[in-house]
Amino acid sequence: MAGQIIIVTGTSGSGKSTACELFAKRSQDFWLLFGIDHFLAGSFPAKYGHHGPLCAQGFQAVPVDEGDPDGALRWQFGEWGTRAFAAFHEWVAAASRAECNIIIDHLMLLDPPILQDCIWRLRDLPVTLVSLKPPYEVLMERIASRKMDKKMPTAEFADDDPVKRIIERLGRLRPWFYEASYANDINDLEIDTSQHDPEAVCEQIEARLSQGPGEAFAALRERYPR
Incomplete structure (x- = not known):
């Protein structure tokens, strides 16, 4: 019997990492914990990430409007970005086929086609x-209160203030991230985390699991055939 998979999606600041960690901790069942934060911080080479010198081959931040190079940014995948996310999804599938439950935080984007790859793998x-x-205004308040305490790659910005440049780039990405993170309208649960704390989020996920596996992926495969 395959293990259960829970995918918790949402942009940075939505509470997905906190919810996943709490869900695994409070459950009496065995749950593996993984996700995009673990993947990008621990597995994906930083030099191929969007702050790295080889980002064009991995994933890079490019202008939403080519005519406005100093405006809003979006993600664009290169060859290794596409291959790496395919591997990420295969790792999740392998855990389930090994009869392990697994909960992951993710960004189920339509463009780049992360969601379309995931639903078929x-x-x-x-x-x-x-x-x-949560509402966009709430996300902005949460992000503004965060501190940048993670080690950031600085080689790309060696002749400048790297942290300042990275913060500026992330700020230009956020509007696109919010829109792209919620472009998909087919989910088994949608929760406003400005109205529900992490405990309540876990309770809602547990209640949905008690009804059986989700149906969203089957509907999405009909919408996005291979």
Whole structure:
């Protein structure tokens, strides 16, 4: 029997990492914990990330409007970005096929086609898709209160203030990230985390699991056939 898969999606500041960690901690069942934060921080080479010198081959931040190079940014994948996210999804599928439950935080973007890849690599497996979506204004308040305490790659900005440049770039990405993170409208659960704390989020996920595996991925495969 395949293990249950819970995918918790939402942009930075939505509470997805906190919810995943709490869910695994409070459950009496065995749950592996993984996700995009673990993947990008621990597995994906930083030099191929969007602050790195080889980002064009991995994933890079490019202008939303080519005519406005100093305006809003968006993600664009290169060859290794596409391959790496395919591997990420295969790792999740392998955990389920090994009869392990796994909960992951993710960004189920349509462009780049992260969601479309995921729904087919996890086909025939029990997946519950949960979207955490607080209002945009709440997200901006949460992000503004955060401190940059993670080690950031600085080689790309060696002749400048690297932290200042990275903060500026992330600020230009946020409007696109919010829109792109919630472009998909098919989920098994959508929760406003400005109205529900992490405990309440976990309770809602547990209640949905008690009804059986989610149905969103099957509907998404109909919408996005191969």
